[in-house]
Amino acid sequence: MSPAGCPHVNSFKVDNWKQNLRVIYQCFVWSGSAETRKRKAKSCICHMCGAHLNRLHSCLYCVFFACFAKKHIHEHAKSKRHNLAIDLLYGGIYCFMCQDYIYDKDMEQIAKEEQRKAWKIQGKTGSMRSFECALCASGIGEKYSTWEPTKRELELLRHNPKRRRITSNCTIGLRGLINLGNTCFMNCIVQALTHTPLLRDFFLSDRHKCEMQSNSCLVCEMSQLFQEFYSGHRSPHIPFRLLHLVWTHARHLAGYEQQDAHEFLIAALDVLHRHCKDDNGKKANNPNHCNCIIDQIFTGGLQSDVTCQVCHGVSTTIDPFWDISLDLPGSSTPFWPLSPGGDGSALNGESHTTGATTLTDCLRRFTRPEHLGSSAKIKCSGCHSYQESTKQLTMKKLPIVACFHLKRFEHSAKLRRKITTYVSFPLELDMTPFMASSKESRMNGQYQQTVDPFNNDNKYSLFAVVNHQGTLESGHYTTFIRQHKDQWFKCDDAIITKASIKDVLDSEGYLLFYHKQFLEYE
Amino acid sequence: MKMEDMPLSGPDNTKLEALVHDIYSELVEDACLGLCFEVHRAVKQGYFFLDETDQESMKEFEIVDQPGVDIFGQVYNQWKNKECECPNCKRLIAASRFAPHLEKCLGMGRNSSRIANRRLASNNNMSKSESDQEDNDDLNDNDWSYGAEKKARKRKSDKNQNSPRRSKSIKHKNGELGSSVSSEPYKYNYNTGISYETLGPDEVRSLLTTQCGVISEHTKKMCTRSQRCPQHTDEQRRAVRVFLLGPSAPSLPDADTVVESDSFDIPDGQTLMSRLQWEDSPDISPADSASSKASTNHSDSRRPKKKKRPSLGLNSGGGGSLTGGGGSSSSSSQSNISLSTKKKRPKLSAPSISSIYDDLN
Numbered sequence: 001m002s003p004a005g006c007p008h009v010n011s012f013k014v015d016n017w018k019q020n021l022r023v024i025y026q027c028f029v030w031s032g033s034a035e036t037r038k039r040k041a042k043s044c045i046c047h048m049c050g051a052h053l054n055r056l057h058s059c060l061y062c063v064f065f066a067c068f069a070k071k072h073i074h075e076h077a078k079s080k081r082h083n084l085a086i087d088l089l090y091g092g093i094y095c096f097m098c099q100d101y102i103y104d105k106d107m108e109q110i111a112k113e114e115q116r117k118a119w120k121i122q123g124k125t126g127s128m129r130s131f132e133c134a135l136c137a138s139g140i141g142e143k144y145s146t147w148e149p150t151k152r153e154l155e156l157l158r159h160n161p162k163r164r165r166i167t168s169n170c171t172i173g174l175r176g177l178i179n180l181g182n183t184c185f186m187n188c189i190v191q192a193l194t195h196t197p198l199l200r201d202f203f204l205s206d207r208h209k210c211e212m213q214s215n216s217c218l219v220c221e222m223s224q225l226f227q228e229f230y231s232g233h234r235s236p237h238i239p240f241r242l243l244h245l246v247w248t249h250a251r252h253l254a255g256y257e258q259q260d261a262h263e264f265l266i267a268a269l270d271v272l273h274r275h276c277k278d279d280n281g282k283k284a285n286n287p288n289h290c291n292c293i294i295d296q297i298f299t300g301g302l303q304s305d306v307t308c309q310v311c312h313g314v315s316t317t318i319d320p321f322w323d324i325s326l327d328l329p330g331s332s333t334p335f336w337p338l339s340p341g342g343d344g345s346a347l348n349g350e351s352h353t354t355g356a357t358t359l360t361d362c363l364r365r366f367t368r369p370e371h372l373g374s375s376a377k378i379k380c381s382g383c384h385s386y387q388e389s390t391k392q393l394t395m396k397k398l399p400i401v402a403c404f405h406l407k408r409f410e411h412s413a414k415l416r417r418k419i420t421t422y423v424s425f426p427l428e429l430d431m432t433p434f435m436a437s438s439k440e441s442r443m444n445g446q447y448q449q450t451v452d453p454f455n456n457d458n459k460y461s462l463f464a465v466v467n468h469q470g471t472l473e474s475g476h477y478t479t480f481i482r483q484h485k486d487q488w489f490k491c492d493d494a495i496i497t498k499a500s501i502k503d504v505l506d507s508e509g510y511l512l513f514y515h516k517q518f519l520e521y522e
Numbered sequence: 523m524k525m526e527d528m529p530l531s532g533p534d535n536t537k538l539e540a541l542v543h544d545i546y547s548e549l550v551e552d553a554c555l556g557l558c559f560e561v562h563r564a565v566k567q568g569y570f571f572l573d574e575t576d577q578e579s580m581k582e583f584e585i586v587d588q589p590g591v592d593i594f595g596q597v598y599n600q601w602k603n604k605e606c607e608c609p610n611c612k613r614l615i616a617a618s619r620f621a622p623h624l625e626k627c628l629g630m631g632r633n634s635s636r637i638a639n640r641r642l643a644s645n646n647n648m649s650k651s652e653s654d655q656e657d658n659d660d661l662n663d664n665d666w667s668y669g670a671e672k673k674a675r676k677r678k679s680d681k682n683q684n685s686p687r688r689s690k691s692i693k694h695k696n697g698e699l700g701s702s703v704s705s706e707p708y709k710y711n712y713n714t715g716i717s718y719e720t721l722g723p724d725e726v727r728s729l730l731t732t733q734c735g736v737i738s739e740h741t742k743k744m745c746t747r748s749q750r751c752p753q754h755t756d757e758q759r760r761a762v763r764v765f766l767l768g769p770s771a772p773s774l775p776d777a778d779t780v781v782e783s784d785s786f787d788i789p790d791g792q793t794l795m796s797r798l799q800w801e802d803s804p805d806i807s808p809a810d811s812a813s814s815k816a817s818t819n820h821s822d823s824r825r826p827k828k829k830k831r832p833s834l835g836l837n838s839g840g841g842g843s844l845t846g847g848g849g850s851s852s853s854s855s856q857s858n859i860s861l862s863t864k865k866k867r868p869k870l871s872a873p874s875i876s877s878i879y880d881d882l883n
Contacts, residue, residue, distance in 0.1 A: 053548055055555070089552060090559050101559070103566060149569050157572050165575040170583045171593050178604055181621030232583065234594040238617045240606040244624060254630035489593065494601050496594075498587045 005104040008083050008097045012060060018110060021060070025114035028058055029091045032121030044088055048072040057094065060084040068094075091115070164232055168484045173200075175229045176236030176494035180243055184493055185261040188479040189268060190239060191491040192464040192513050193222070194229050195481040196401055202293050204230065212275065218245050218268075219275045236494035246271065261466055261477050262323070262405045262511060269294055269322050298322045301397035303436045306378055307369075307390050313382030318396050323403040323511075326362040330421045332412050359404065359425040359512070360433075367394050367434045394436040400519065402431070402460060404512040409472055418472045424505070425465075425512055431458040460514035468510045480504045726766050735762050 028044060031037040045052050046067040054067035061082035066072035073085050077096040085094045091111050092101045149157060166172050173195075177187040193199060202208070203226040210220050221242050228237045247254035250267040276292030301318045308314075327333050369392040372378065377386035408419045432438055435458060463482040468475050479491045480499055490499040564570035586595040604617035610627045629638065729735060734745040736754035745751055749759065 090556060092559055101562060101566075103563060148567070149572070154568050154572070157569075161576060162579050163573065163575040164579055164583065165573070167575075167580070169585050170580075171585050172583055174593060176592070176601075178601060178617045180617060180624075181619055183621050234596060236601055236604075238604055238606045238620075240617065240620050240624075241609060243621065244609045244628075247624065247628060247630065251630065254625065254628065495592050495598050497592055498585065 006095050006098045006102045008095050009093075009102070009104050009107070012084055013106070018106075021107060021110050022114060024058060024060070024086060025091060025111060026118070028088050029086065029111075030115050030118035032118035040088075046070075046072055048075075056088045057085040058088055060086055060093070168487065171234070172232055173230055173483060174489060174491075174496050175231075175233065176491070176496050178236050178238045179493040180238070180240060182258050183239075183243060184477040185259045185264050186239065186243060186246070187493055188261055188466045188477040188491065189265045190225065190242070191479045191481055192265075192466060192511070193268075194226060195464055195483065196297065196513070197463070197515060198297050198400060198519075199293065200226060207293070208276075216245055216248060217275050218242075218249060218271045221245050222272065249274075258474055260409065261468070262325075265403070265511065266322060269298060297400045298403070300395060300399035300402065303394050303396035305392045305394070305439075306372075307392070308378070308380035308382060309388045309390065311380060311382040311387075313380060315378075315381065322399075323405050324363075324366065325405040325407055326359075326366055327407055328362065328419050328421050328423060329357050330419045331407065331410055332414065357421060357423045359423060359429070362404075362406070362423065363431075363434050367392065367439070392439065394439045395431060395434050396436045398431055398435070398458060398516070400516045402514045402516075404514070406510055406512070408468065408508075408510055416472055418468075418470075418475075420508065423509055425462065425509055427462050427501070427505070428517075429460040429462070429514055431460060456518040457520070459517040461517050462504075462512065463515045464511075464513035465504055465507060465509055466511035466513075467507045469508075477510075480507065723767070730763055730766065734759055735766075737762055737765075 026032070027036055028040055031040050041052075044056055044058075044065050046054065046056060047065055049067060049070060049072060051067050051070070054069035056065055057068050057073040058065050059073070059076060059080075059082045061084065062080070064073075064076055064080075064082075065088075066076050066085075068074075068087070074096065077083055077085065083096045085096070086092070087094065087101075093104065093107055094100070095102045164172060177190060179187065203223045206223075208219050208223050210217050212220075225237075225239070225242065246264075246268060249271045253259060253264060253267050273290070273292060273294040276290075276294055299320050299322060302321045302324075304317050304319065306315045369390045371390050372388065374388055378389045379385070380387045380389070404425075406423055410417050410419060432455070465480040467478050467480070469478070470476055476492075480488050480503070481491060482488050486501065488499045488501060488504050490497050490503070561570065585593045587593070588595075591597055602618070605614050606617050606620055607613070608615050608620070608623060608627055610624070615623045626637075629635075729744065732749070734747045734749055734751040734754055736745045736751075736758040737743065738745060744762070745754060747753070
């Protein structure tokens with residue numbers, strides 16, 4: 001018997017009490033289907049005063065409903081010596097001897113099970129639009145209940161009163177990283193990844209079940225990395241094992257020399273993805289249906305439409321992507337002119353100082369229709385011949401974390417240089433104008449999109465910025481990351497300092513990480 | 523039917539409003555009741571106050587926002603001496619030099635293949651004895667440079683067998699261990715060590731006449747370096763001989779051949795001369811490695827090894843400068859030598875050695 005129970009339940013726990021209790025829960029407390037709800041509404045009235053509300057309780061020993069507020073159930077209990085009653089709204093059990101609600105372990109167990117059953121039924125019929133139903137409808141069928149400590153855990157917590165609480169003015173979650181010898185490219189990506197909220201939640205709730213035999217699982221190492229970051233240690237962490245594992249699994253990256261952070265990001269995501277795939281055994285074979293955490297967070301779908309100029313037939317392909325590489329003005333590829341329909345920058349409220357390129361400018365250029373020219377004729381299935389065409393890229397499916405890569409390192413045949421043009425990027429980004437669906441409506445003649453304020457699907461918030469200082473040959477990477485709502489920190493290898501939002505927005509920007517603001521269940 | 527669609531006036535309106543108000547207040551009350559139940563349950567089950575933080579902990583983790591220090595309140599750039607253990611070769615490496623070390627250790631990167639090819643080429647050209655010399659390059663790695671004090675710990679003889687430098691030499695050595703011990707006692711066999719369990723007492727005895735023989739804690743094998751090996755003390759060597767050969771065993775074989783005298787005479791010059799005919803000495807001194815900081819240094823197989831200065835300038839009285847002690851004085855002590863060989867330190871009589879070591883220690 002748990003300490004919150006009472007001795008008086010023992011007289012109840014005889015014969016077929018479990019079944020009886022279940023029936024009571026099913027019929028009168030957690031009403032799953034429409035019929036039971038109707039029945040509850042009709043039959044549950046106070047037997048003494050006829051009230052429907054007033055905290056109705058049902059006696060556990062006999063069929064008697066009475067309200068609590070007017071003490072009718074108390075009278076019944078006294079006269080009949082039926083000492084237990086159940087609250088019909090929340091299912092709590094009241095003991096008249098103890099004069100308090102009690103929590104008996106066995107009875108609670110039954111209550112929980114019945115509750116879950118009811119939710120499942122509600123979900124299936126889909127009749128109600130309550131919040132819980134929305135959860136059930138997704139097939140999850142189970143409410144996410146808060147954590148409750150077990151008896152043992154309670155003891156431990158009481159004996160150890162020191163707590164490490166993550167408040168908004170807390171350093172927990174932040175930690176420096178030692179530079180192992182030109183490894184600032186790795187450090188900055190690690191900082192960005194460890195501050196990706198969904199990834200952090202995944203690893204801190206221990207969701208990775210490793211199935212790799214050897215010690216070389218990169219996902220396990222990531223998990224360990226999160227433990228290190230949240231350990232409360234102040235000294236910087238030495239990510240030597242991570243480096244070793246990445247070099248072992250991504251040979252093309254190995255070598256003591258300065259490397260590109262973006263390349264490292266892609267390689268790291270790839271290795272993580274491969275190692276995660278081992279978790280979902282049966283899905284591993286189909287690359288399009290991987291459901292690992294990396295895919296859930298980072299993978300988006302890029303739609304490429306090739307339109308034949310003659311018959312206007314469109315052939316569409318959708319490719320997965322982890323990042324979006326954007327050309328910049330000042331590169332050898334022409335940046336302007338853009339397609340008509342200058343939406344976007346007004347939408348995103350970027351400060352459009354004269355001449356300063358914005359991120360939305362780059363995105364508009366990315367999603368513009370491009371004439372492929374006569375030298376690149378595509379075979380059109382409609383015309384059955386080679387015709388000129390235009391190609392256009394749009395976002396089909398947006399990832400939860402969108403990473404924008406500004407192509408600052410130019411490696412063309414003529415020159416190799418770094419493009420240092422300032423590109424201004426916003427704190428909040430709306431990707432709606434760049435979606436495939438927007439393109440369709442644009443083609444149908446609606447140029448100015450009415451922004452639906454209630455459609456929050458495509459709104460993103462900036463949470464990490466990776467910057468590069470220096471030249472093409474040698475330079476240094478640093479990262480700005482966002483820890484709580486509006487606090488930014490600069491991570492320069494082992495040194496973490498507080499930064500202002502202005503510092504972040506004024507920085508050059510090389511890799512920009514945006515996180516979806518609102519997450520929907522699928 | 524939405525509220526907006528209802529007529530704003532009419533007799534039913536007040537009733538409707540009252541009803542609506544009733545429903546609304548009931549809903550709010552029910553929600554509050556639910557919250558009350560939650561709190562009640564938490565208090566009764568005992569976990570309501572559990573997440574309260576103590577002030578001390580809160581203070582400990584507060585963010586610091588001052589110039590010159592990071593958010594933990596620490597000064598910048600104090601993390602120079604961090605170390606980590608290489609997952610490949612298990613050595614302790616300075617953290618800021620880990621990446622270049624790992625590159626060589628794993629055999630990746632631009633330099634490693636060049637080095638490896640050169641070694642292979644030189645191995646084919648040189649004789650076996652000279653290839654012994656090559657192996658010493660392993661220890662002259664620049665990574666050793668800072669860790670002179672820690673050599674005892676770092677000189678693990680069970681280095682990762684997969685390390686690219688190891689692979690060639692082992693093949694030569696293992697097969698010939700037995701023979702080389704007996705037939706060429708003065709040939710320097712530098713390999714990972716000899717397992718004393720497999721040897722018979724005679725072999726052990728003869729081994730111990732030429733080699734250091736101290737049994738490594740890590741590998742349980744005998745050190746195959748010379749009797750002047752800098753990694754082990756004479757005390758250790760004596761202990762090993764006692765252990766392996768019995769209490770009557772001489773601590774160093776030289777005690778037999780060298781008459782205990784105050785002065786350093788070479789009683790048996792011939793024996794000593796032959797003993798000094800080692801091809802090369804395992805002159806691995808921290809001083810050597812300290813000089814080889816450049817990464818390609820060890821790849822140059824033709825680089826003449828830094829020989830320890832023979833420490834034969836011994837005074838009478840059993841003392842005398844001895845470069846063998848730790849090897850750190852190898853370059854410093856220049857002593858004239860009565861023997862004309864350019865190499866080895868001769869073996870000294872046991873008593874004098876022990877006292878010398880004591881001095882140096």
